[in-house]
Every structure is written in structure tokens, then in C-alpha cells.
Amino acid sequence: MDSDDELFDKVHDIVIDKAPVPRVWPDVSAERARRYHQEVDEIRETFDDEVDPYDTTMVSEYAEDIFEYMADLEENMMPDANYMAIQSEITWEMRQTLVDWLLQVHLRYHMLPETLWIAVNIVDRFLSKRTVSLLKLQLVGVTAMFIAAKYEEILAPSVDEFVYMTERGYTRDEILKGERIVLQVLEFKVSQYCSPYSWMRKISKADDYDIQTRTLSKFLIEVTLLDHRFLRVKPSLIAAIGMYTSRRMLGGDWNEGFVYHSGFTEEYLLPGHQLLVEKLAEKNFTNMAVCQKYAHKKFLKASLYAIEWSRLHINELAAEQMSLE
Structure with a gap:
């Protein structure tokens, strides 16, 4: 049986020979960033937001302070987007295969949406600090889901059920040891992570919580979990990209209400929108678990619609992106 120290390797044994990728994306010039912020500030000064004091779900009295606090936490809970530079196997x-498997497990056990996001965040932050062999990669994933379920679920699956999830590829003791190691490496920082779901609820106020837009955007933001390029993107921006892409696919616009509630202009969201459409248009992407999940009537067959739209529009979107550069 592996000891705690032998279960995963330590990151300081590896020398990183590649320049680190900037943490926050997109990379824009100082002038363009200033212009983006100015546009958002101008809209926030003039936009008339109708606050419903009786909407207890949005706790309007405290909402602004809550989201400011969440914004402060965002970057601190992001992984190193270049962590594969320290991985040898x-x-x-x-990673995409692992996340796809986690999506299947998450769906099979009917866990809450936040559980999935926390689990993937744990995986990425852990792999940013420890090197892991291929044989132990799934152990990292199942351990992350085990921890996330404890935080979010009312009735979390037992450790024995997680052993069953791996088809007994790992023992009960290995998962429990993995839990100790992961939490120690991450310094027990788990609950501070705020997924895009929280931000999406805020942005949805701009269209009065339209069910089609929200369902489609839920699918779109889950797609970003599979794409490592989105590791550099803050959860608030992922939520905005998902909502913006959903609006475009459904023929809507990105009006002042969406800018006000998201904090991002349309021009700022276009690069992420392009990446998302590229991912959806990949060959055989329909085989991913997230696509099969959202192809169900329960989710308005969102994945089928989004993939078809992406394949029809990907070329014109590439031209649109080039015109902005």
C-alpha cells in the first residue's frame, strides 16, 4: 500500500522550463482594457436596474457586497493554466478524458451542479502543485469528487460508492489517503471557489431568467470544463461567455442590461465565444458525456442545437474575430 508521501509526487522535484501562461485571459492592451472598463462604467452609471426587494433569492440588500467578495476570491482560486509543463506522464x-468521466459520474449520481465545478477546480489546482502518474490520475479525479460532494451534497455518496465508481481500480484506503493529501496541498481551500453558476444567475436577470437562454448557457459553460484553454478564464467571465454565446445562438443581442449585470462588453466576450464555438465544432465532440446529457428533452436538446449552430457559423465567426485584431 502506498504511503501518503508516495501516493503523489511533489511538484518541486520538477523543473519548469516553459514560460508561465498569463493567469487571466484575454490578453489585451492596456488601452483596450481601459476602453472596456470605461464602457462598462458608463453603462453602470446610467442603467436603471429595477431592484425587487421581495426577491429573496437575489438578496438585493447584500447582493453587491456578495459579488464584490466573490470577485476578490476568483483569481486566488484559479489553477496554473500551464501546469502540464510540470507533468511528465x-x-x-x-485531462479531458478525466473530466468527461467526472461528468458521467456526476450525472449518474444526480449530484448538484456546484459539486462538479468544485471537483474539476480541485483537480486542476492540485495538478498545478503536484506531479501525478497516469495510473493515479483517475484517483485524483475521484478524490476531488469525493471532497466536493462532502461540501455540496446533502446526502453525499459514501467512500465505498466512490470505490465502485472506479470499478474498484482504487481501494477505500487509497481514496481516503488521497483526500488527506489533496486537502493538505490545497491548504483546505475548497469552499472559497465560486463557480460560473453563481454569476450566471446574476446575469440572467437581464432577460428575466429566460429558460431557453439559461438552459443553453448551462450546457455551454459545462463545455468549457473540457477545454484547458479556459483555465485562464475567471468564472465570472466564463458565465458571461456562456450567456453571450447562448444569446447569439438564439438570435438575441447583448444589450446594456447584460453589460450591466455581467460587467463585460460584447467585444470583450468575442474571443471566448470563438473558442467555445471551436470546441463545439470539433469532430466527434457529440460523443462527450456533456453532449449526451444535454441532448435529453429535459434540457431542451441544447447540445444538439448548439453543435449544429456552431458548425454552421464557425467560419464567419473566425472572420469576425480577425476583423477585431
């Missing part, structure tokens, strides 16, 4: 494709 795993690749981004293997």
Missing part, C-alpha cells in the same frame, strides 16, 4: 487530452 499526462496530457491535456487525458
Whole structure:
């Protein structure tokens, strides 16, 4: 049986020979960033937001302070977007396979949406600090889901159920040891992570919580979990990209209400929108668990619609992006 120290390797044994990727994306000039912020500030000064004091779900009295606090936490809970530079046995494709499997487990056990996001965040932050062999990669994933479920679920699956999830590829003791190691490496910082779902609820106020837009955007933001390029993107921006892409796919616009509630202009969201459409248009992407999940009537067959739209519009979006550069 592996000891705690032997279960995963320590990151300081590896020398990183690649320049780190900037943490926050997109990379824009100081002048363009200033212009973006100015546009948002102008809209926030003039936009008339109708606050419903009786809407207890949005706790309007405290909402502004809550989201300011969440914004302060965002960057601190982001992984190193270039962590594969310290990994010797795993690749981004293997990470995608792991996340796809976590999506299947999450769906199979009917866990809450936040559980999935916390689990993937734990995986990425842990892999940013420890090197892991290919044989132990799934152990990282199942351990992350085990921890996330404890935080979010009312009735979390037992450790024995997690052993069953891996088809007994790992023992009960290995998962419990993995839990100790992961929490120690992350300094027990788990609950501070705020997923895009929280931000999406805020942005949805701009269209009065339209069910089609929200359902489609839920699918779109889950797609970003599979794409390592979005590791550099803050959760608030992922939520905005998902909502913006959903609006475009459904023929809507990104009006002042959306800018006000999201904090992002349309021009700022276009690069992320392009990445998302590229991912959806990939060959065989329909085989991913997230696509099969959202192809169900319960989710308005959102994945089928989004993939078809992406394949029809990807070329014109590339031209649109080039015109902005």
C-alpha cells in the first residue's frame, strides 16, 4: 500500500522550463482594457436596474457586497493554466478524458451542479502543485469528487460508492489517503471557489431568467470544463461567455442590461465565444458525456442545437474575430 508521501509526487522535484501562461485571459492592451472598463462604467452609471426587494433569492440588500467578495476570491482560486509543463506522464487530452468521466459520474449520481465545478477546480489546482502518474490520475479525479460532494451534497455518496465508481481500480484506503493529501496541498481551500453558476444567475436577470437562454448557457459553460484553454478564464467571465454565446445562438443581442449585470462588453466576450464555438465544432465532440446529457428533452436538446449552430457559423465567426485584431 502506498504511503501518503508516495501516493503523489511533489511538484518541486520538477523543473519548469516553459514560460508561465498569463493567469487571466484575454490578453489585451492596456488601452483596450481601459476602453472596456470605461464602457462598462458608463453603462453602470446610467442603467436603471429595477431592484425587487421581495426577491429573496437575489438578496438585493447584500447582493453587491456578495459579488464584490466573490470577485476578490476568483483569481486566488484559479489553477496554473500551464501546469502540464510540470507533468511528465499526462496530457491535456487525458485531462479531458478525466473530466468527461467526472461528468458521467456526476450525472449518474444526480449530484448538484456546484459539486462538479468544485471537483474539476480541485483537480486542476492540485495538478498545478503536484506531479501525478497516469495510473493515479483517475484517483485524483475521484478524490476531488469525493471532497466536493462532502461540501455540496446533502446526502453525499459514501467512500465505498466512490470505490465502485472506479470499478474498484482504487481501494477505500487509497481514496481516503488521497483526500488527506489533496486537502493538505490545497491548504483546505475548497469552499472559497465560486463557480460560473453563481454569476450566471446574476446575469440572467437581464432577460428575466429566460429558460431557453439559461438552459443553453448551462450546457455551454459545462463545455468549457473540457477545454484547458479556459483555465485562464475567471468564472465570472466564463458565465458571461456562456450567456453571450447562448444569446447569439438564439438570435438575441447583448444589450446594456447584460453589460450591466455581467460587467463585460460584447467585444470583450468575442474571443471566448470563438473558442467555445471551436470546441463545439470539433469532430466527434457529440460523443462527450456533456453532449449526451444535454441532448435529453429535459434540457431542451441544447447540445444538439448548439453543435449544429456552431458548425454552421464557425467560419464567419473566425472572420469576425480577425476583423477585431
